[in-house]
Amino acid sequence: MTASPVIVGVGAAYFAICAAIAIWAARRTRTAGDFFVAGRGIGIWTLSIAAMASTLSGFAFVGGPGLVYARGIGAVYIVLTAGITGSLTAWVLAGRLRRLAELRGIYTVAEAAGARYRSPAVRRLAAVAILVATVGYTATNLLALGLIVDAIFGIGRMPALWLGALVVVGYSVAGGMLAGVYTDLFQGALMAIASTAVFVAVLASGGGVAGISRDILASDPGWFGPWGHFTPLAALSFFFVFGLGTLGQPHVLHKFFMLRDPRRLQWYPLLMTGSLVITLLLFVGVGMAVKARVAAGDLAPLGHPDEATPTFLLRYTPALLAGVVFSGVAAAIMSTVNAFLNLAAASITRDLRIRPMEDARELRIGRLATLGVALLAVLLASRSEALVALLGVFGWGLFASTLVPALAFGLIWPGATRAGALASIATGLGLTLVLESLVWFRIASLPAGVSAAGIAIVASLLVFFAVSWLTRARAAEELDSDVRLVMEG
Amino acid sequence: MTSGIARVAWTGVLAGILAQASAMGLALAGLPEAPLTNWLAVGGITATMAGVLVLGALRHGRLSCWGAVAAGTVVCALLVGFSAALLLPPETAAGPLWLGLPRRAAIILLGVGLLPVFVLPACYALDVRVRARDDERP
Numbered sequence: 001m002t003a004s005p006v007i008v009g010v011g012a013a014y015f016a017i018c019a020a021i022a023i024w025a026a027r028r029t030r031t032a033g034d035f036f037v038a039g040r041g042i043g044i045w046t047l048s049i050a051a052m053a054s055t056l057s058g059f060a061f062v063g064g065p066g067l068v069y070a071r072g073i074g075a076v077y078i079v080l081t082a083g084i085t086g087s088l089t090a091w092v093l094a095g096r097l098r099r100l101a102e103l104r105g106i107y108t109v110a111e112a113a114g115a116r117y118r119s120p121a122v123r124r125l126a127a128v129a130i131l132v133a134t135v136g137y138t139a140t141n142l143l144a145l146g147l148i149v150d151a152i153f154g155i156g157r158m159p160a161l162w163l164g165a166l167v168v169v170g171y172s173v174a175g176g177m178l179a180g181v182y183t184d185l186f187q188g189a190l191m192a193i194a195s196t197a198v199f200v201a202v203l204a205s206g207g208g209v210a211g212i213s214r215d216i217l218a219s220d221p222g223w224f225g226p227w228g229h230f231t232p233l234a235a236l237s238f239f240f241v242f243g244l245g246t247l248g249q250p251h252v253l254h255k256f257f258m259l260r261d262p263r264r265l266q267w268y269p270l271l272m273t274g275s276l277v278i279t280l281l282l283f284v285g286v287g288m289a290v291k292a293r294v295a296a297g298d299l300a301p302l303g304h305p306d307e308a309t310p311t312f313l314l315r316y317t318p319a320l321l322a323g324v325v326f327s328g329v330a331a332a333i334m335s336t337v338n339a340f341l342n343l344a345a346a347s348i349t350r351d352l353r354i355r356p357m358e359d360a361r362e363l364r365i366g367r368l369a370t371l372g373v374a375l376l377a378v379l380l381a382s383r384s385e386a387l388v389a390l391l392g393v394f395g396w397g398l399f400a401s402t403l404v405p406a407l408a409f410g411l412i413w414p415g416a417t418r419a420g421a422l423a424s425i426a427t428g429l430g431l432t433l434v435l436e437s438l439v440w441f442r443i444a445s446l447p448a449g450v451s452a453a454g455i456a457i458v459a460s461l462l463v464f465f466a467v468s469w470l471t472r473a474r475a476a477e478e479l480d481s482d483v484r485l486v487m488e489g
Numbered sequence: 490m491t492s493g494i495a496r497v498a499w500t501g502v503l504a505g506i507l508a509q510a511s512a513m514g515l516a517l518a519g520l521p522e523a524p525l526t527n528w529l530a531v532g533g534i535t536a537t538m539a540g541v542l543v544l545g546a547l548r549h550g551r552l553s554c555w556g557a558v559a560a561g562t563v564v565c566a567l568l569v570g571f572s573a574a575l576l577l578p579p580e581t582a583a584g585p586l587w588l589g590l591p592r593r594a595a596i597i598l599l600g601v602g603l604l605p606v607f608v609l610p611a612c613y614a615l616d617v618r619v620r621a622r623d624d625e626r627p
Contacts, residue, residue, distance in 0.1 A: 073594050080597070083605035084538065084563060087613045091556070092545030209589030217582040217591060226574030226593040231522050233512060236530040236571070240509055243538055266617040269610035277606055284598075412544045413499075447521045449530075450513050458510045465503065489548035489620075 010323030011152035014190070014330065015167055018183050022171030025179035032362035035176030036107040036346050037257045042181050044264035047255050048271035050181040052279065053188035053335035054251045058144040060283050061191075061329040065312075066305030068287025069294075072220075072228025074235040075287065079280050081243035086273035092247055094256050094265050096411045099486045101257040109250040109343070110351040113407045117418040117478050122406065125425045127351030129402040130250050132429070134340040134347075137395035138377040141340070142168075143385065145333045151310065152326050161382060168334045169374040172341045173367050180338040181258060187331030192275050194328035195282040197321050198313070202285035205293065205316045212292040219295035233449030241453050245400030247408035251339035254346075282325075286312050345369035394436055397453025401428030404457060405464035411487055413468075417475045420468030428460035492550030498543040505536030527575055535567040546616060553619050559612035562605060570601035 114123025146161030206212035435452035546556030
């Protein structure tokens with residue numbers, strides 16, 4: 001692929017800014033607290049934009065618009081919950097996690113789960129679930145980063161994978177979460193700007209929303225039905241899994257530990273939801289616009305749905321904007337990778353360790369763990385695309401089915417017990433791994449509308465409630481008085 | 490001690506999860522597109538999401554008016570939006586557009602997707618303000 005000089009220039013500028021932020025942050029990372037929770041010194045704007053940037057991976061810019069192009073409005077259900085989830089997370093978890101972190105000096109999501117039930121076993125099992133999901137998710141995102149870096153610089157997929165990984169791993173190891181949140185802030189702003197500009201181009205390409213609608217309705221009215229080309233249950237299942245599952249995404253929840261002033265959480269839903277919705281304009285808009293252009297005969301049908309975004313950018317936007325969007329895609333992937341690397345390193349260093357260690361040693365081990373997990377993910381990504389694709393499908397469902405019951409419901413229900421939490425995490429972990437593998441290897445298939453993640457979430461919730469109820473006599477003794485106060489809101 | 494509101498919210502959450510499980514069960518039993526399957530999913534999603542929101546917003550067993558407005562918005566947006574999508578007839582190419590979109594797509598994208606964006610964050614900000622004021626009272 002021959003790269004455009006403008007796109008190469010914008011891409012080079014993007015990577016240079018990331019590197020500069022990393023150098024700045026690395027000089028300020030002196031303690032384990034700086035490395036894992038950015039010294040608990042970030043403001044609400046940084047928290048909200050960084051949470052938005054970590055939430056969205058490259059899927060929001062490439063896979064998502066492709067799915068909208070191919071399957072219609074039903075694909076939008078994956079992001080349709082965006083208007084609710086920021087506020088829901090704030091009400092259920094933000095304040096409680098931030099206060100718990102302050103009281104107990106907590107750095108990790110698994111640590112919070114352990115504190116809730118006064119249980120090292122809950123903490124360790126939650127850390128194992130997070131570690132399994134993050135390694136797979138990181139490898140998948142690094143593979144996607146290789147594709148995007150190759151699209152920008154045209155240097156071949158393997159060198160591109162290593163170049164992209166070198167930059168993101170470099171700043172993750174050197175500056176930890178301090179580098180992570182400030183690159184996230186830059187990357188999130190870039191994603192929002194790029195998405196807004198592309199949406200303007202979307203409207204211009206099809207004569208406004210009405211023009212786009214008319215073109216699509218004339219050729220494929222089912223696309224514009226309320227479920228698109230999915231069944232109603234399939235679209236609704238997206239809404240359930242991605243709506244409720246948001247409460248168990250550790251790369252977002254982890255950021256609440258970093259906030260300097262908890263009173264500022266008042267503005268989190270407004271900033272997070274606003275920036276998320278703006279950034280998702282590209283997800284919805286590009287899929288619609290390409291479908292309309294194909295329907296009107298301006299474009300040939302795409303060979304693969306994932307070509308929707310590159311095709312639209314190269315055909316309907318100036319090279320400068322295309323360069324910004326390609327960098328925005330890289331930004332979305334890198335912000336997610338950085339968050340996962342830090343989560344995995346924190347799980348190894350703090351949650352799975354045998355005994356406590358002094359601060360300087362913890363910082364050193366944290367950096368080594370980040371490097372180790374990153375190397376494992378890069379090796380996976382460069383050796384076996386099939387294995388990486390399988391690991392990638394575990395991510396969201398594994399987080400949701402293991403953490404939503406034990407952590408989110410655990411923090412709003414004093415009746416939850418240690419046994420309930422352990423049983424639900426084990427159920428979520430086991431069911432997600434087994435069901436996703438059976439479906440992946442085509443040993444079993446699920447009907448339209450039923451996903452492995454959906455089954456795992458529902459099953460782990462039911463197990464959580466049932467086991468907690470059966471062991472309810474122990475609930476009060478497993479809840480420390482300070483944690484009870486935190487839970488009262 | 491569990492307040493009346495908490496009891497209603499927990500009932501909603503449990504009923505919602507069971508409804509979702511039933512919808513999946515019907516789909517696994519070979520009825521993925523039966524009307525009952527779809528209505529169970531709609532009811533399950535609405536009850537679970539609104540119930541969790543209420544439980545998160547409760548403080549000492551009480552729900553502020555802003556928490557109630559937010560929960561009401563979630564119930565209305567999801568129940569009305571998804572019900573309309575299930576009940577209204579399909580559009581034709583020459584049919585009227587709502588804000589540039591076919592009617593049912595507009596209800597889903599603007600009603601379910603966009604309406605909560607304008608209500609929920611404001612409710613949360615006002616709820617936090619009310620809590621802070623309560624904390625300052627002697």
